[in-house]
Amino acid sequence: MVSAAPAPPSQGATRILTGLLEARTGQVLSENRAWRTETALRPVMRTHGLADIDALAAKLVSARDPRLEEDVVNALLNNESSFFRDLQVFDMLYRDVLPQLRDTKRDRVLRVWSAGCSTGQEAYSIAIQLRKTMALWRDWRIEILATDISTAAIDQARSGAFSQIDVQRGLAIGDLLKWFEPVGDDWKANDELRQMIDFRADNLFTPKAPTGLYDLILCRNVLLYFNADRRKSVFDLLAHHAHPQAVLFLGAGETVIGQSDDFQAHPTFRGAYARRFASVAGAAGALRNVG
Ligand SMILES: C[S@@+](CC[C@H](N)C(=O)[O-])C[C@H]1O[C@@H](n2cnc3c(N)ncnc32)[C@H](O)[C@@H]1O
Numbered sequence: 001m002v003s004a005a006p007a008p009p010s011q012g013a014t015r016i017l018t019g020l021l022e023a024r025t026g027q028v029l030s031e032n033r034a035w036r037t038e039t040a041l042r043p044v045m046r047t048h049g050l051a052d053i054d055a056l057a058a059k060l061v062s063a064r065d066p067r068l069e070e071d072v073v074n075a076l077l078n079n080e081s082s083f084f085r086d087l088q089v090f091d092m093l094y095r096d097v098l099p100q101l102r103d104t105k106r107d108r109v110l111r112v113w114s115a116g117c118s119t120g121q122e123a124y125s126i127a128i129q130l131r132k133t134m135a136l137w138r139d140w141r142i143e144i145l146a147t148d149i150s151t152a153a154i155d156q157a158r159s160g161a162f163s164q165i166d167v168q169r170g171l172a173i174g175d176l177l178k179w180f181e182p183v184g185d186d187w188k189a190n191d192e193l194r195q196m197i198d199f200r201a202d203n204l205f206t207p208k209a210p211t212g213l214y215d216l217i218l219c220r221n222v223l224l225y226f227n228a229d230r231r232k233s234v235f236d237l238l239a240h241h242a243h244p245q246a247v248l249f250l251g252a253g254e255t256v257i258g259q260s261d262d263f264q265a266h267p268t269f270r271g272a273y274a275r276r277f278a279s280v281a282g283a284a285g286a287l288r289n290v291g
Contacts, residue, residue, distance in 0.1 A: 009038065009053035016057040017041075020069060021076045025149050026205055026230040029076065037076065044071045074152040078225070081118040083170035084125045085220070089249055089271070093216075094129045097247050097269055101215050104245065108140045113214040113241065115234075116222030117146035120157025120199060121170070124189055126218075127196040128175055147202040147209045158199040160189030204234050213243040221251035228259070235260035239275065244286040248273040 017037060018029045029037070038053060048068055050056045060068060084090045101110060110130075114123040123146035130142060148154050167176050167187050180187040202209040204222070217238055223231050238248060239262035248263060249272050250256070256263040256273050266272040277283035 009057075013054045013057035016060055017053070017072065017076065020060065021073060024069075024073050025077065025203070026227075027077065027225045028227060030225070040075045041072065044068075044075050047071065070151060074150050077150050077153070079118045079148075079150060079153050080221070081121045083121045083167070085122065085170060086252055087170075089220075090125055090129065092269060092272070093126065094132075097216065097272070098129065098133070100268070101245075101247075102136060102140075105215065110137070110140055110142045110216070111212070111214045111243075112142075112144045112216045113210055113218070114144070114146040115204060115210075115217060115219040115238070117148050117153075117157060117199070118150070119153045119162075119166075120146060120160070120197070121162075121166070122146070122218055122220065123157070123197045123199070124160075124179075124193060125170070126216075127193050128179055130196070131179070131193065142196065144197045145209060145214070146197050146199050147204075147207075149201065149203045151201045154199050154201040157197075158194075160194045161186045162189075163187075204237060205230070207237060210237075210241045212241070214241050214246060215243050216247050216249075217242060218249045220249055221254070223254050224251065231259055235262060239263065242275050244275055244277075244283060246275055 014037070021027055021029055041053060041056060044050075045052070045056055048056070048059070048071070050059060056072070059065070060072065112123075112126055114126070117123050123144055127144060130137060130144075146157065148157070161183065162180070163186055167180065171180075176187065179193050180189055182188075198209075200209040219234070219238060223234060226234065235256060239260070242248060242263075247266060247269060248256075257265075261278070262276055263273040264276040266274040275286070277286060
């Protein structure tokens with residue numbers, strides 16, 4: 001006997017779920033991504049003993065259960081990521097950007113921020129690149145901050161554990177064997193790598209984790225689903241924490257053009273962005289403040 005397919009969620013239930021996601025994260029769940037809602041929420045419904053999306057929405061409204069809300073938000077976020085995603089960006093980082101920062105930063109401090117880091121592949125990819133040239137960074141203080149609103153993604157990132165499928169996406173076999181250890185069916189980043197990265201659950205709209213200025217900021221494939229006002233406020237935040245000589249990378253489909261006056265196309269690194277100052281005096285002031 002063929003069992004009947006579950007009834008599709010009511011419009012009201014869908015609105016409650018997308019409303020919660022947007023209010024918490026700024027992410028707008030567009031029509032073309034709404035199809036995945038039900039699949040994404042199935043484990044949450046199972047954990048909380050709820051029959052369908054309508055029951056889930058009703059409980060969200062009636063119970064005001066923070067644990068349920070967090071589970072729903074975590075499940076609806078798009079955490080797609082991979083090691084060395086957009087390889088040309090990492091090639092440029094390794095060949096040009098990191099050497100330039102090493103040549104020009106007299107304070108011998110390198111601060112990197114992976115904003116919207118998901119399960120950590122981006123931050124681990126940079127850590128691997130830095131480790132490969134560690135002899136050149138002797139006497140440097142290197143800090144890598146990696147933040148994401150998803151508590152589940154940050155927990156996984158911090159654990160350093162990745163499935164066989166995850167490591168096959170972008171990680172060269174040599175890097176896998178050098179920087180990861182097999183643990184059961186998974187691979188775990190070794191202590192040396194994990195200790196380089198400070199993973200923090202943090203919302204870009206109520207940020208607590210970033211402090212001071214960063215030399216390299218990656219905020220890739222995060223802004224895509226924000227509305228224009230939200231995007232602007234993230235750019236304000238990134239500008240606030242960007243060293244005057246910082247290099248900013250966005251995702252391939254993202255740009256600052258027409259969205260922020262604080263950044264401009266980087267004069268040297270194609271596809272990257274640099275701080276833009278309204279006047280020469282402004283730039284000089286910013287540099288003076290850095291010391
Ligand atoms: C598609 S992933 C991109 C991951 C990584 N940057 C990359 O390019 O591979 C987008 C990440 O942004 C995070 N995110 C969405 N809204 C956020 C917010 N308001 N604050 C912090 N992170 C957020 C999501 O949880 C998700 O992990």
